[in-house]
Structures are given as structure tokens and as C-alpha cells.
Amino acid sequence: MATSVVPAVREQEGNILERCRGFMSPPVTDINVLQARKDEMRTRMEMLIMETQAEFCKALEEVDGGKFKVDRWQRKEGGGGISCVMQDGKAFEKAGVNVSVVFGNLTEEAARQMRSRGKVLKGKDGKLPFVAMGVSSVIHPKNPHIPTVHFNYRYFEVEEEDGSKQWWFGGGTDLTPIYINEEDALHFHKTLKDACDKHHSQYYPDFKKWCDRYFYVRHRGETRGIGEVFSFVKSCARTVVPCYLPIVYEHLNDSFTQEEKDWQQVRRGRYVEFNLVYDRGVKFGLATPGSRIESILMSLPLTARWEYMHEPAKGTREAEMLEVLRNPKEWV
Amino acid sequence: MATSVVPAVREQEGNILERCRGFMSPPVTDINVLQARKDEMRTRMEMLIMETQAEFCKALEEVDGGKFKVDRWQRKEGGGGISCVMQDGKAFEKAGVNVSVVFGNLTEEAARQMRSRGKVLKGKDGKLPFVAMGVSSVIHPKNPHIPTVHFNYRYFEVEEEDGSKQWWFGGGTDLTPIYINEEDALHFHKTLKDACDKHHSQYYPDFKKWCDRYFYVRHRGETRGIGEVFSFVKSCARTVVPCYLPIVYEHLNDSFTQEEKDWQQVRRGRYVEFNLVYDRGVKFGLATPGSRIESILMSLPLTARWEYMHEPAKGTREAEMLEVLRNPKEWV
Numbered sequence: 001m002a003t004s005v006v007p008a009v010r011e012q013e014g015n016i017l018e019r020c021r022g023f024m025s026p027p028v029t030d031i032n033v034l035q036a037r038k039d040e041m042r043t044r045m046e047m048l049i050m051e052t053q054a055e056f057c058k059a060l061e062e063v064d065g066g067k068f069k070v071d072r073w074q075r076k077e078g079g080g081g082i083s084c085v086m087q088d089g090k091a092f093e094k095a096g097v098n099v100s101v102v103f104g105n106l107t108e109e110a111a112r113q114m115r116s117r118g119k120v121l122k123g124k125d126g127k128l129p130f131v132a133m134g135v136s137s138v139i140h141p142k143n144p145h146i147p148t149v150h151f152n153y154r155y156f157e158v159e160e161e162d163g164s165k166q167w168w169f170g171g172g173t174d175l176t177p178i179y180i181n182e183e184d185a186l187h188f189h190k191t192l193k194d195a196c197d198k199h200h201s202q203y204y205p206d207f208k209k210w211c212d213r214y215f216y217v218r219h220r221g222e223t224r225g226i227g228e229v230f231s232f233v234k235s236c237a238r239t240v241v242p243c244y245l246p247i248v249y250e251h252l253n254d255s256f257t258q259e260e261k262d263w264q265q266v267r268r269g270r271y272v273e274f275n276l277v278y279d280r281g282v283k284f285g286l287a288t289p290g291s292r293i294e295s296i297l298m299s300l301p302l303t304a305r306w307e308y309m310h311e312p313a314k315g316t317r318e319a320e321m322l323e324v325l326r327n328p329k330e331w332v
Numbered sequence: 333m334a335t336s337v338v339p340a341v342r343e344q345e346g347n348i349l350e351r352c353r354g355f356m357s358p359p360v361t362d363i364n365v366l367q368a369r370k371d372e373m374r375t376r377m378e379m380l381i382m383e384t385q386a387e388f389c390k391a392l393e394e395v396d397g398g399k400f401k402v403d404r405w406q407r408k409e410g411g412g413g414i415s416c417v418m419q420d421g422k423a424f425e426k427a428g429v430n431v432s433v434v435f436g437n438l439t440e441e442a443a444r445q446m447r448s449r450g451k452v453l454k455g456k457d458g459k460l461p462f463v464a465m466g467v468s469s470v471i472h473p474k475n476p477h478i479p480t481v482h483f484n485y486r487y488f489e490v491e492e493e494d495g496s497k498q499w500w501f502g503g504g505t506d507l508t509p510i511y512i513n514e515e516d517a518l519h520f521h522k523t524l525k526d527a528c529d530k531h532h533s534q535y536y537p538d539f540k541k542w543c544d545r546y547f548y549v550r551h552r553g554e555t556r557g558i559g560e561v562f563s564f565v566k567s568c569a570r571t572v573v574p575c576y577l578p579i580v581y582e583h584l585n586d587s588f589t590q591e592e593k594d595w596q597q598v599r600r601g602r603y604v605e606f607n608l609v610y611d612r613g614v615k616f617g618l619a620t621p622g623s624r625i626e627s628i629l630m631s632l633p634l635t636a637r638w639e640y641m642h643e644p645a646k647g648t649r650e651a652e653m654l655e656v657l658r659n660p661k662e663w664v
Contacts, residue, residue: 071641085640096640269632276608277618286609300601300638307634308417308428309403309626 016047023050024057024070025082028101028133041167041230042131045155046101049135050082052153052237053099056137057084059241060097063248064089068097075290078104079131083295087302091252094140096298101133102288106158122161129159134171135237136281138299139244144264145251147177147184148271149244150299152281153237169233172207173243176271178264180321184247191243195235203232263318265305272304348379355382356389356402357414360433360465373499373562374463377487378433381467382414384485384569385431388469389416391573392429395580396421400429407622410436411463415627419634423584426472428630433465434620438490454493461491466503467569468613470631471576476596477583479509479516480603481576482631484613485569501565504539505575508603510596512653516579523575527567535564595650597637604636 016035020027027034027050034043057068066089074080081100086092106128111121121128134154141148153171160166175188189208196203275282285296312318348367352359359366359382366375389400398421406412413432418424438460443453453460466486473480485503492498507520521540528535607614617628644650 069640087640094638094640265635272604272636273608273629276605294641297605297638298640302639303597303635303637304604305635306426306629306632308401308419308426308630
């Protein structure tokens with residue numbers, strides 16, 4: 001079982017205060033608290049998600065020339081978040097990068113659900129303190145030749161009666177192209193594979209298979225919290241900028257036609273459907289008391305379109321894209 | 333318990349073949365079968381939903397000048413449907429009117445769910461034959477001064493071991509205005525109230541209360557199949573044209589600004605959210621094997637918009653609309 005003891009071999013993560021200076025906003029948790037428990041996993045994870053948010057936002061601001069609107073919000077039941085949104089920019093129609101850190105006691109219902117999944121949890125006086133945190137982002141670019149990207153890295157911790165802690169890490173990055181581009185797909189998967197291979201040669205093939213089932217080109221790890229996993233999540237979170245930004249720069253000035261823009265709108269409609277009907281994060285968010293709807297739904301595109309019986313003509317690039325979506329392909 | 337015996341006092345419904353001539357397409361069930369069992373409730377209901385579809389489509393074609401595209405589809409597990417869709421018309425951006433009639437044997441899971449809701453069902457050799465049918469429609473007009481309308485009337489029948497049948501009827505009509513218009517709301521509720529009052533003076537106030545909880549100005553009846561209920565559902569289905577068309581004609585040539593069009597797009601975003609996250613019909617449809625996705629999702633608007641933290645300025649008509657949505661009002 002995992003505990004809050006930090007693995008002996010871990011890389012230097014530096015001074016808390018200094019690292020906070022680069023963030024989009026002070027972290028959700030008070031800096032004094034973070035400093036006091038700087039070796040705990042929850043602190044290391046909060047620092048990692050704040051850092052991921054800052055790195056990604058800054059890289060996007062540099063491409064776009066615009067600035068993110070930064071909103072801090074508090075959850076009355078415990079915790080809060082930082083939402084960064086850029087709307088109607090030069091390169092991005094809507095870009096959102098969210099951090100949230102929420103804590104409290106697990107509801108009876110949630111604890112029962114975890115038990116039914118085979119996790120035995122013993123609370124103190126019936127109470128199970130938990131922390132859930134994560135960084136998530138969805139980027140909808142203007143140019144239909146730049147794919148939409150989504151990523152999310154999260155951490156969940158429950159404290160049991162004897163003070164011991166159970167952890168879970170999860171997350172992933174997925175790319176949703178409007179048109180298929182072999183080079184982009186290769187670059188994207190290669191970057192993720194390299195990050196995986198650093199930890200275990202079976203990670204990439206296993207996760208890739210899992211993701212094809214869950215969603216197109218979604219790379220996701222769901223693992224119990226064991227020492228090695230934090231560095232894995234960290235490696236993956238760090239790939240967000242190198243995965244996506246080269247693709248953005250590559251296509252930033254590509255010209256596009258009205259037909260291409262229309263196809264982008266139809267694809268965005270599908271994106272909305274997936275997000276509202278299936279996405280687990282959205283479902284969990286909408287069902288959690290005190291959650292901030294505007295932050296959960298910032299993932300929806302600024303505009304979308306639903307055409308009845310839309311089916312691209314045979315032999316078009318739109319049809320080629322659909323083909324890949326219907327039959328996932330091995331990229332690397 | 334309800335049986336398939338027709339109540340003695342029922343109005344004349346006329347000759348099947350003659351009535352079919354006015355439909356958008358031949359009914360789902362073979363006409364010979366309908367004629368052979370013309371007194372059964374399922375036949376009377378299929379005729380009613382086909383008639384409602386035809387009346388409504390024709391009234392909309394008359395306003396718009398365009399024609400509905402009519403698609404017949406078959407469900408390999410049993411039954412099928414007729415989807416009528418008009419897209420990019422003069423008055424309507426997207427208008428859909430669906431009929432579906434599906435039958436087969438209840439899955440174990442569905443039967444269990446019905447049992448857990450207190451309905452005891454005894455099948456023959458473990459099989460419970462069912463029929464589910466309905467007419468549903470969503471209209472998205474171009475002009476933001478014409479509200480969106482949605483209605484749905486449905487029927488569900490299960491046959492038990494001894495050949496006796498249980499029925500359920502349900503349905504309702506709801507209006508989603510982009511801007512509040514007292515006169516339109518009054519007209520709408522008055523027409524529905526009159527239809528309800530014909531049957532029972534407590535129907536309208538009870539259903540109105542129920543609807544305010546489920547959705548804004550949704551008028552819905554969910555009742556077990558007893559003789560009187562069919563005429564009630566029939567009365568309600570017949571109010572669709574008189575409820576909505578006068579409002580369409582009233583605002584058909586209203587001028588509108590870009591701001592008003594933008595607000596319509598934002599409201600449509602909310603519509604998509606409701607449909608994909610909460611709507612029971614959509615949920616049921618997406619979870620039913622063999623259902624036709626394009627028919628279920630025809631309710632989505634052609635275009636929609638999600639602005640982060642959109643909040644109309646105080647004192648505007650957009651703010652006035654939101655106020656009514658947040659605090660349902662008694663109209664009649």
C-alpha cells in the first residue's frame with residue numbers, strides 16, 4: 001500500500017516560493033502550508049499541476065500574442081481552482097487551462113462506490129478525508145489545420161483511520177485533428193512514447209490500446225499510487241508543450257477554405273457530444289456539489305455545428321479523416 | 333390493469349387507408365397489419381403519431397416555403413421510424429419531426445429496472461414482448477424572436493404471460509424563447525391549459541409544477557394507460573400546431589440585430605447541454621441497441637456557441653430572459 005513517505009530517489013524539485021513566482025496565480029493551497037509539507041505527495045502534485053498550467057499558458061500566449069484571463073475560485077466545501085481562459089484570440093478561438101484542488105470528506109455514496117470497485121477503505125468516525133486535484137486543458141484553434149488538443153493529469157488521495165494514505169494517479173493527452181496529417185500524428189505519438197519508454201517499455205503499447213477503445217488517440221494512464229508513478233505522470237505532464245506546440249507553429253499560417261472551416265465546425269459538434277455524453281471528468285464535475293460549471297464547460301468550443309446526415313463525399317480528405325477515426329491506426 | 337379492449341365511448345377515428353394518404357410516408361407498421369388490428373391501442377397510437385407528424389410538418393412547410401427531407405429507417409431488432417428534417421430553410425435553421433415504432437422483447441436489464449420501480453411483470457418463457465413508439469420534434473428557427481419548440485408524445489406497451497397488456501403514455505410540449513415575450517408565453521400556456529382542462533381541472537396546475545422542476549415551460553404528462561389517458565394524449569398532441577404556429581407567424585418578419593443573433597447562439601449552447609446531459613429521451617435512445625443516432629441527434633441546432641463566463645449586463649433583455657429561466661413564473 002502506498003503511504004505519504006517520499007521515495008528516496010527523487011529528483012530535486014527546488015524551492016517552493018521560487019517556483020510559485022512563475023505560476024499564473026498563487027497556488028490554491030496557502031504557500032505556508034505548501035512549504036510546511038513540501039515533501040508530501042499532494043504538495044508535489046499541486047506544484048506540478050501549477051507548473052504545467054503556467055508552462056502551457058505561456059507557450060500559448062507566445063504563439064497567439066493574446067493574454068489569458070485568470071480566474072481564481074473557491075469551493076465552499078473545501079479547496080478551489082484557477083481557470084485560465086483565452087477567447088477569440090488570433091490563433092485560438094477558445095483555449096482553457098484549469099487547475100483544481102478540492103478536499104473534504106468523501107460522501108457516503110462515493111465511499112460506497114470505491115468499495116464496490118474492490119477498494120477497502122476504513123474511515124475514522126465514519127469520515128474519509130480526501131484530496132482530488134488535477135490540471136486539464138482543451139484548446140480550440142482557429143485554423144482547421146491545427147488539431148484540437150486535450151490533456152488532463154490528476155491525483156486522488158484518501159486518508160484512512162490509521163492515518164495511512166491511498167493514492168491514485170491518472171491522466172493523458174489526446175489530439176483531435178480536423179484533417180489527418182501523418183507527420184503531426186507521428187510527432188505527437190513519438191513524443192509521448194519517448195516519455196513512456198523512460199519508465200517502462202510496455203507502457204506506451206498498453207496505454208495506446210486502452211485509449212483506442214476509450215477515444216481516438218487518447219493516451220491515458222490509470223494507476224494506483226506507487227512511488228514510480230509520480231515520475232511517470234510528471235514525465236507525461238512535461239510532454240504537453242513539446243507534443244503540441246511544434247504542431248501549432250507548423251500550421252499557424254496555413255491557408256484554409258470555407259469548406260475546411262465548415263468541416264472543423266462539424267468535428268467540433270462531435271467534440272461537444274463526446275464531452276457532454278461520455279467524458280468522465282465532465283460527468284464527475286457536474287455531479288460534484290460546489291463544482292464550478294464555467295470551469296468544467298470551458299472545454300466546449302466557442303462555436304459548433306450539427307448537420308443532419310453529414311457524410312463527406314468518397315475520396316475527399318474529410319472522408320479520409322473519418323476513416324481513421326472509425327479504424328484507429330498504429331502511428332509509431 | 334389496462335387491457336387491449338377499447339373503451340366503449342371513443343370518437344370516430346376514420347378509415348385507416350384514407351388517413352394514411354395524408355402522412356409524410358407510409359406508417360412504420362405494414363398497413364394490412366394496422367387494418368387487421370385497427371381497434372388496438374398500439375394501432376390507434378401509431379396513427380395518432382403519424383398524423384401529428386404530418387400536420388406539424390405541413391404547417392411548417394407552409395411557413396417556410398421549403399420541403400422536409402423524409403427518411404425511412406429500419407431497426408434490425410424490430411420496427412423502425414420516419415425522420416423528417418428541414419435544414420437551412422428560409423424560416424427554420426433546422427427543423428426535425430421524428431416518428432419511431434420499435435418492438436421486440438425487453439432485455440433482462442430493462443425488465444429488472446421496471447420491476448425495481450414497482451412494476452411486477454410476468455413474462456412467458458422469460459420473454460416480455462414490448463412496443464415503444466412516439467413522435468418527437470425540435471424546431472430551431474432562424475429569427476431569434478421565434479422561440480424554439482420541442483414536443484414528444486409516446487406510448488409503451490408490455491405483454492405479459494397471460495396475454496394481458498400494460499400501457500404507459502407520456503409526453504409534453506415545451507417552449508424555449510430566446511427573449512421573453514409575455515403574449516407568446518400566455519398564448520402557449522393558454523392553449524395547453526385548455527387542452528388539459530377538457531380532461532381534468534387539476535391536470536394543468538399539477539403538470540406545470542412538475543415541468544418547472546424538470547425544465548422551463550415543459551408541459552408533460554406521465555401516466556399509466558387507462559382509458560381516459562389516450563384522449564388526453566390525443567388532445568395534447570393536437571395542440572402542437574395551434575400552440576406554436578401563431579407564434580411563428582407573429583415574429584416571422586421581426587427584424588433582429590447581431591447581438592440578438594449572438595444571444596440566440598448562446599441559448600442554443602444551453603439547449604445542447606440540456607439535450608446531451610439530461611434529456612431522458614436522448615439518454616434512452618443512445619443506450620438502446622440498434623437506435624438511429626442521426627434521428628436522435630437531429631434535435632441539436634445547426635449552430636451553437638459557448639462563451640466563457642457569459643453573463644448579460646443588468647437591465648438588458650437578455651438579463652430579463654435569464655431571470656425568468658432562473659425563477660419559473662406562473663403564466664395563466
